Amino acid sequence: MRAVRIHQYGGTETLTLENIEKPVINDDDILIQVKSAAINPVDWKIREGYLQTFIPYQLPVTLGWDVAGIVTEVGSKVSEFSVGDEVFSRPAIHRDGSYADFIAVKADEAVLKSSKLDFSEAAALPLAGITAWQCLVDVANVEADQRVLVHAGAGGVGHLAIQIAKAKGATVIATASAANQVLLKEFGADQAVDYTKAPLNEQIEPVDIVIDTLGGDVQKLSWGLLKQGGIMVSIVEQPDEALAKSHQARGAFVFIEPSSRILKELNGLVEADQLKPLIEHHFTLETIVEAHLQSQSGRTRGKIVLDIS
Structure with missing residues (x-):
């Protein structure tokens, strides 16, 4: 089968398209013929070697940890899937990934995909969707009467976070450049904020939840946008505990793990026409x-997808 692997850490020159053997599945695995995979920032951060102390690989490794495809083999201990099932998954990041014709994943990391999603859309959903759900629902416990600020609302996690927060009944404020203001509204944002127009504290009334997808100065400035008792959830860096305390707020950091539970929740929103990846x-x-x-480049709206087969 074809697979894109790296044999050493570095720039894009380390990406090599090779012919290798198909994965051999374990008793609790399924083998998926990959129809689509998605690109996420974690992919090139791993390629560059930024995460090698956090996720130690024995190279070479196949990159990519978003996948949608068709089950072609089922492990002896797997009962919930059959050959021919259409599934999607955010598989464990310590195994070979989805830039390949086939990928082996644990059965409990996959779910049947909604018929309302094609394979490209299904591949675009797991990693970013699980991230957005964990930030909003599992960590921030978003409620219908709350105000949620989503930074970089046109991005991969941001555009899904807007839709999930709206599905939960929250009022959503989202930031983006001037070119993406209409897009934020299309995703369901109640207030679209052009961060280049004026300081955020002049455009945004206090919120209950901040979803930080940018870190750095944006994270620091966002403490002043939180209500007392509010929470900032970051997917970039651990929020400063001292700053959180000084603003009588809370901070949390999310680095996702596979979750079929959340994938089923996302499927439900798709079925209800409340969620669709761009x-x-x-x-x-x-x-x-x-x-x-x-x-x-950091200039992508929504997601980037690889069409495999």
Whole structure:
């Protein structure tokens, strides 16, 4: 089978398209013929070696941890899936990934995909969708009467977080550049904020929850946008405990793990027409370098998808 692997850490020159053996599944695995995979920032951060102390790999490794496809083999201890099932997953990040014709994943990391999603859309949903759900629901416990601020609302996690917060009945404020203001409204944001127009504290009334997808100065400035008792949840860096205390607020950091429970919740929102991923760019295994460069540019609206087969 084809697979994009790295044999050493570094730039895009380390990405190699190779022919390797298909994965051999364990008793609790399923083998998925990959129809689509998605590109996420964690992919090129791993490639660059930024996470090698956090996630130690024995190279070479196949990258990619968003997948949608068709089950072709089922482990002897797996009863919930059959050959031919259409599934999607955010598989464990310590195993070989989805930039390949086939991937082996634990059965409890996958779910049947909604018929309202094609394979590209299904592949775009797991990692970013689980992240947004964990931030809003599992950590922040978003409620219908709350105000939620989503930074970078046109991005991969941001555009899904807007839709999930709206589905929970919250009032959603989202930030983006001037070019993406209409898009924020299309995702359901009640207030679209152009962060280049004026300081955020002049445009945004206090909120209960901040979803921080940017870190750095934006995170620091966002403490002043929180109500007393509010919470900032970051997917970039651990919020400063001293700053949280000084603003009588809380901070939390989320680095996701596979969750079929959340994938089922996301499927439910899809079925209810309350959630749909945006895909701005399609690439192939042969154009993986261009896909990584696009992700690294930080200018993608929604998600980047690899069409595999």
